[in-house]
Amino acid sequence: MQCFPGGMRLMNLKKLGVRRCPEPVLPLPEEMSHCYTSLERLTLYGCESLKSLPLGLFPKLRCLTIQECIYFETLLIPDGIENQILTTVESLTINCCNNMISFPCGGIPAPQLSYLSVGACKNLKALPDQMHTLLSSLQAFMLWDCPKIESLPEGGLPSKLSHLLISNCKKLAGGRRDWGLQRLPSLTHFALSGESEDVESFPEEGLLPSTLRWLYFGNMPNLKSLNRRGLQILGSLKRMQIWDCPQLKSFPEEGLPTSLFVLILLDCPLLNPRCRREGGEDWHKVAHVPLIVMDGEAIFDQLYLGSMDPLYAYSISAT
Known part of the structure; x- marks a missing residue:
């Protein structure tokens, strides 16, 4: 027609x-x-x-x-x-x-x-x-x-x-x-993903505003570290999701923003073991975060809850 x-x-x-x-x-x-x-x-x-x-x-x-x-x-x-x-x-x-x-x-x-x-x-x-x-x-x-x-x-x-x-x-x-x-x-939610080969450290200092509450980034094959100064300014950050970053090894020694309520890690094979409660070298950097989800396994208030859908974990934390 x-x-x-x-x-x-x-x-x-x-x-x-x-x-x-x-x-x-x-x-x-x-x-x-x-x-x-x-x-x-x-x-x-x-x-x-x-x-x-x-x-x-x-x-x-x-x-x-x-x-x-x-x-x-x-x-x-x-x-x-x-x-x-x-x-x-x-x-x-x-x-x-x-x-x-x-x-x-x-x-x-x-x-x-x-x-x-x-x-x-x-x-x-x-x-x-x-x-x-x-x-x-x-x-x-x-x-x-x-x-x-x-x-x-x-x-x-x-x-x-x-x-x-x-x-x-x-x-x-x-x-x-x-x-x-x-x-x-007014920027509160920011997501960046894609096979950006030049990204080895993120977020760069001066890139993001202090108003940010939700940060999502992934599919960065060469990302090796998180920028300490780029994170320090994010005093209002509530949720952060990182996915498909195979070379990301650890969090900054200063840890993550104290305001963080939800941390979701997907397909980060070098980082995830370091964030385990038992023996994780980076556990002290994330222990203050009430909800942590790693490849579908959730820790809520530092108590292991087992397998959990990360999207569900995100939804219950919405503020």
């Missing part, structure tokens, strides 16, 4: 999902353009011929998801009405669109956007321009499997950002010292 049947009455349509439609027609014929006026949620999944999407068609759109549209290239913002559109958009997700090459020139004017996820866009070379001003309400930003992105936009990330995840973006991760995360007063 290329468009809606002509007799359908969709004037009050608020939610629309189009799944694996090989040749969707957007925009719809003029006589059906009223279908867009009330639309709040739009999901396009597996629409192979979709190359672009004119955002000016949807005056009330709140949530937009574009996924596995393999020939999708970019969003379109009509000239001259930048200040009149996207004022209602709160969530934007673009995943698995390998032919996407860019965001609209000049950025995305979406002052209410609070959630942005971009993943598995192999040919995307840059993030939206002027994110720090045009996306002033952004609170959560997820970026993964975008190997050609080399840097954050000029001006950095929005000041209200609280959740940041960057995974498998090797070129971008290489310049992490220039991200300016310490200038983000």
Whole structure:
């Protein structure tokens, strides 16, 4: 099917999902353009011929998801009405669109956007321009499997950002010292993962802000140590998860932040034995942490509880 049947009455349509439609027609014929006026949620999944999407068609759109549209290239913002559109958009997700090459020139004017996820866009070379001003309400930003992105936009990330995840973006991760995360007063959750061969010590001094409460990092094959000065500033840290770091040998002699409530270690074969209560050389560095989970085995309040799902351990510690 290329468009809606002509007799359908969709004037009050608020939610629309189009799944694996090989040749969707957007925009719809003029006589059906009223279908867009009330639309709040739009999901396009597996629409192979979709190359672009004119955002000016949807005056009330709140949530937009574009996924596995393999020939999708970019969003379109009509000239001259930048200040009149996207004022209602709160969530934007673009995943698995390998032919996407860019965001609209000049950025995305979406002052209410609070959630942005971009993943598995192999040919995307840059993030939206002027994110720090045009996306002033952004609170959560997820970026993964975008190997050609080399840097954050000029001006950095929005000041209200609280959740940041960057995974498998090797070129971008290489310049992490220039991200300016310490200038983000609301950042509380940060995750970094990927096969970054240059990472031997983490987190670098000056990389993370003192407001951080949750730190997740892994898949770092050459990580050998944790940076003492990079950790010392994290006086609000509650949860830390480390995974797939085969060369990580020990924690800093000064130990981990005293605020830490949950420590999860997965696939760290050199480190895990050192954190055992019985005979572990690093036990004195982690003994103050109420909940420790190592490869599914949990120690809670220093009492061994046996096998435990680490995701469950994380959930019961949420604060």
